[in-house]
Amino acid sequence: MKVRLSPDEEAVVRSARRFARERLRPNLRAMDEADRFDTEAFAEAAELGFTGLMIPETYGGIGTNVRLALVVLEELGTGSPAFALSLGAHFLLFGHNLVCEGSDELKRRYLPSVAAGRRIGALALTEPAHGSDAAGIETTARRSSDVGYMLTGTKTFITNAPVADLFFVYARTAPGRHGLSAFVVERGFPGVRTGAPMKKMGNRSSPTGEVAFDSCPVPAGNLVGRENEGLAALMRGLDIERILLPSIYVGAMRWSIEIAHLYATHREQFGQLLKEFQIIQAKLAEMTVRYEVARVYLWAVAAEWQVAPGARELRGSAAAAKVVVGRAAEYVTREAIQILGGSGYLRDANVEMLYRDARLASIGAGTEEIDLLLIYRGLSEGDFL
C-alpha cells in the first residue's frame, strides 16, 4: 500500500529513495564499521531539502507535513537507518520542537540554519539518573540577573551530541514534575562540553554521546515557551517522536524483506531454489504481513496527528504504533537473517546490521515498557474504546 501524496511530495519521496539507494547504501558498511557519521551525506541531504522537513517554508524548510516526513524517513531507513536517525534528531527533535514551542524571535534566529543543514541540532533530555523518569531530571537552570539563566547538569545518550551545534535542552527551573523548562543552547556557549561518540550495538554511524553544562550562561531569550511549562512540551515532543522515528525501522524492514526475497530467488538447496520451499514462502509472507500492518498503522496515527497536532488522546495510539513497529522490526530483521542462513550472520549481508539497528525501536523515545504504560493509560481514559 502507498500513502497518497501530491505530485510535488512524490518527487521528494523519489529523491529520498534515490539518495538512500545510490548515496547511503554504498557507504553504509564502512560508516558502520568505523562508527562514523557521514557529514558529506548530511550536506547532500540538506541540498535535497531533507534537513528542512517539518520546518515551515518561511524559515527555509519544506513544510510541516507529517505524512511526507514519515515517508521520507521510511525511504532513508531503506538506505541507512542510522543516518535517518541522526537526520530525525536534527529536523524533528530540534527543529520541529522549536517550531511548535519557540517564540518567533527564536525561530527566526535558529531555524533557517537548521533547515539549510548549516547547523546540526539535537534534543538533550535523558540524564544518567533519569531515563524513563524524564520528569525527574536534575539539570538545573537557575535565574541569574546578569545572563538570564545558569545551566548545570549532564545529559546522556544524546543523538548527534558529538557533532551538534545546537541543543534543545530540558532543565529544572522549579521543584516538582511541573518545574521543567526548555532552552536552546549553542555549542559555543561557555561551559558546554560533549563527550566522545558512545560505542553502540546498532545505529553505529549515528553519533550518540553525553553533553554536559558546567555553569553555562544561557540568555533569557533562549528560554523556549514559558518557564515551568516544559513538561507539556516534552510530552508533545515525545508523542510526535513516537510516530515519526519508528518509520525509519519500517524502512529497515522493507530492505530486509528485499534482501531475503532476493536471496531466496537464487540460493539452491536440495536441488531447489529456497523460494520454492513453502516454509520459506510462509516466512516471507509473515514478514510482509508484519511490515505492512506496522507501516499502515503508523500512517493512520500520523494522519490523525496531521489533522489534530498535539492531540492528547493520540498519546496511547502513538505509543501503540511504536510498539507494533518495534516488535515487527525485530521479527522481520531476525527472519531475514534466518533466510540467509550462515550468510545472514556475516556482516557483508547487511541484515545483521539491520537487526542491530532495529533493536533501538523498542528503547529510544521511551522504552516499550513505558509505551505500554501510556497505552494502558489511554485505554483507561477511553481513548481506544
Ligand SMILES: Cc1cc2nc3c(=O)[nH]c(=O)nc-3n(C[C@H](O)[C@H](O)[C@H](O)COP(=O)(O)OP(=O)(O)OC[C@H]3O[C@@H](n4cnc5c(N)ncnc54)[C@H](O)[C@@H]3O)c2cc1C
Ligand atoms: C541510541 C540511543 C539514542 C538516544 N537518543 C536520545 C536523544 O537524542 N535524546 C535524549 O534525550 N535521549 C536519547 N536516548 C535515551 C532514551 O530515550 C533512553 O535510553 C530511554 O528513554 C530509556 O531510559 P534509560 O536508558 O535510562 O533506561 P531506564 O529508564 O533506566 O529503564 C531501564 C529498564 O527499566 C524499565 N522501566 C523503567 N521505568 C519503568 C516503569 N515505570 N515500569 C516498568 N518498567 C520500567 C525500562 O523500560 C527498561 O526496560 C537515546 C538512547 C539510545 C540508546
